[in-house]
Amino acid sequence: MGKFEKDAKVLLDAIGGKENVSAVTHCATRMRFVLNDEKKADVKTIEAIPAVKGTFTNAGQFQVIIGNDVPIFYNDFTAVSGIEGVSKEAAKSAAKNNQNPVQRVMTLLAEIFTPIIPAIIVGGLILGFRNIIDQVQWGFWGGQTIAQHSQFWSGISAFLWLPGEAIFQFLPVGIVWSVSRKMGTSQILGIVLGICLVSPQLLNAYDVASTPAAEIAKKWVWDFGFFTVRRIGYQGQVIPALLAGLSLSYLEIFWRKRIPEVVSMIFVPFLSLIPALILAHTVLGPIGWTIGQWISTIVYAGLTGPVKWLFGAIFGAVYAPFVITGLHHMTNAIDTQLVTDTGGTGLWPMIALSNIAQGSAVFAYYLMNRHKEREAQVSLPATISAYLGVTEPALFGVNVKYVYPLVAGMIGSSIAGFLSVTFNVTANAIGIGGLPGILSIKVKYMLPFFFIMLIAIAVPIALTFFFRKVGFLTKAEDELMVDSQDEALAVAEEKATVQVGTVAEVKSPLTGRVKALSEATDPVFAQGVMGQGVVIEPSEGLLTAPVDGVVSVLFPTKHAVGLITDQGLELLMHIGMDTVNLEGKGFEAHIKQGDKVAVGDKLISFDRDVIKEAGYITETPVIVTNQEDYQVDTAEQLPHEIKRGDALLKASKI
Known part of the structure; x- marks a missing residue:
């Protein structure tokens, strides 16, 4: 009998049986199900399974949190269910069947905007700082702003204009790039098309309203003899950039399927970029501009109207x-x-x-x-x-x-x-x-x-x-309190026979900046669902063993590894977020599951540039997964810089 065979059988019944499973896969910590009918899933029964740490639904997938034993659990589940697992991408594709058209559009928008949100936030913050410097009038300075009172801060404001304006003026470049990235097409073509939407050779979108129509017709057109096309930019425009990016991606996908590979490098980029550029400036751009104005007008009316x-x-x-x-x-x-x-x-x-x-x-x-x-x-x-x-x-x-x-x-x-x-x-x-x-x-x-x-x-x-x-x-909390009381009694009886006080020291497996686990991007890690520990933003691409122990889990895509010590301390290190999607690209494992390792031994090498170019972050949670057995404390106050081998955590047996 497999380690989790009994739990796997209970889970299969609780999710509605084999016939309710459209697809199943797993990542480093979670089972991911695409269910035909999510209402059949008995969440309370599932979360009562000993191996299960929680559940949630996201993007059409019902996710069951297992921990670093998930590969073993997954194997036992597929054995008892007779369901053949699929890749994560296949599961995501199947999950779209559980989404209505509006949800699919929203999912697409989310996946396009997520990579550029950091830039948008930085731009907004910069504008906020410039707002304080340039516009707040202070009475004790005779009504002057900070910039008017201080040449230094005036220079700071002028300097911050550069990144602040760049982010929003050239936002279409980021959007078209992100569309290309999401669609799996040539990102450099997306960047080129985006630049063609905001080129200085075009009338700036912010100046269109103040420019007379006669001047636009005379100066800002491409004249082809028997017809003209307005030479107007789309600085700061969202929908025109989205439509242009999608047209480029679909054209590239179309030509890839029809042009022989031996000449595809020549013809596919040309036949994708030029038509997309023509469409952007003749059809999609004007339409997108109009739609964007309609939407903003409607929302603006809601914000300023009588109701x-x-x-x-x-x-x-x-x-x-x-x-x-x-x-x-x-x-x-x-x-x-x-x-x-x-x-x-x-x-x-x-x-x-x-x-x-x-x-x-x-x-x-x-x-x-x-x-x-x-x-x-x-x-x-x-x-x-x-x-x-x-x-x-x-x-x-x-x-x-x-x-x-x-x-x-x-x-x-x-x-x-x-x-x-x-x-x-x-x-x-x-x-x-x-x-x-x-x-x-x-x-x-x-x-x-x-x-x-x-x-x-x-x-x-x-x-x-x-x-x-x-x-x-409060019904949900009341029921959980009753269940927790029963669990607490069982745990207390079990721990009464376990010796306490053993302290295990965990060294840093990475060089970089360490911060509190609550600052992790992934809410499952940030909430401590998987265990307690820290998150490290690595400055070098090498992960080493933080303890003496055995490799209990090595994920096939080499982005996550689990260790267990002789004292029973269980550790999980997860390099980056959603890096399972890279399917091992940029990762090299120096160990295999079952190997014994000592502090400082090489575990995984990873290419930070490959991870970042794919649009993922490199922050790495280092957590003690059996937190019910160990009290975890940081060795120093967070955040701070750290080197491999420095003291990171202290885990005390409880």
Whole structure:
């Protein structure tokens, strides 16, 4: 009998049987199912399976968190079920069948915008800093701004114009590149097409409205004798860039299938780029421009019209569920279009307020459960993350799980959204979310936004306490408390016979910058679901053994490895996020599963440039997965720079 055969049988029954499984695969820590009917999955039974650490659904996949034993569990599951596993990409493809057309479009938008969000956030933050330097008038300086009072800060503002304007002026380049990356076509062609949309040889999109039509017809056209084409750029435009990028990718895919490989290098790029460029400037660009203006006009009307209070209340309430479903990525395009067309966006302030409201709800939950170690370890980092604009840990770790904090946050966010549009609060652009979001707000709206922030903090906290006291929507937590009490008794009986006090020292497997695990990008790691530890941003591409032990798991794609020591300490190191998609490209393993290793032995070499060029991050969680047996503490205060072999963690047997 396999190690997990019994658990695998229970899981098969709990997900609705073999006939309910459309596809199954796994990554370094999770079983990933595409189910024909997700309603048949008995989540409570699944999460009660000893080997299961939790479940969640994302992008049409029902994911069951197992831990670093997932390859063994997967083998036992396929054996008892008779279901042949598929690749992760095949599973993702099958998962699209569980999505309606709107969800598929939103998923596509999410996958296109995700790689460029860091640049957009940086651009918004830079504009926010310049906003403070250039526009806030200080009474003790006679009404002068910082830039007017200080030549140094005036120079800083002028210098910051370069990256701030570059990000938004040349945003179409990033969008077309990201489309090419997502579609698996030539990224350099995407970059070239993007440049052709924002070339200095074109009339800047920001100057079109102020340029007379007669001047455009005379100076800003390509004249082909019997017809002309307007020579207008698409700086800051989102939809034209999306349509142009998609046309380029589909043309390249079309020609790849029809042109012999021996001459494809010559003809495929030419027959893809030139028609896409023509379409961009004659059809898709003008259409996209018009659609973008329609969307921004409609949203702007909602933000400024006679029922703007209702629009603000509804958007404030539904934004958190948007994050849960992934629909929130569509707001990036709308925000950017609003900035282009109206000089600012009223959506971003409400998004920042929603971050704050959900963070406040989970903070209230933390205050109520701060003496429960496991709950506090999840809820406090989730609070900090949400207050800084990343709400996934708060939503998936606490609020969605227990429902009533989610509803309290939604109500607080709704009230804040109502007030935000009532006072016409506007941001310069997309910036950092949460509490620092005030930096992206236009100066004249900063004071009302500050008071609305206080409401977004106070209301969810008060409602979370109130809902818990009266028992409103607390059924999920009440049931979990009963189950936890039974589990606690069993664990206490088992641990009564185990000697405690043994301390294991974990060395750093990487050179780089180490920070708290709660700052990990992946919410499953950030919430501590997989275990406790840290996350390291490597500056070199070599992972070494942090302890003496045995290689318990080596993932086939070589991006993750697990170790177990003679004392029973179990470690997992996961290089990058979603790097399983690289299928081993850029990774070289120096060990195999079952090998004995000593501290400092080479485990995996990896090419950081390959990972980054593919659009993934290299941050590496180093975690103790059997956290129920060990108390994990960091060797030094975080964050700090670290070298391979330096003291990283101390794990004490409990």
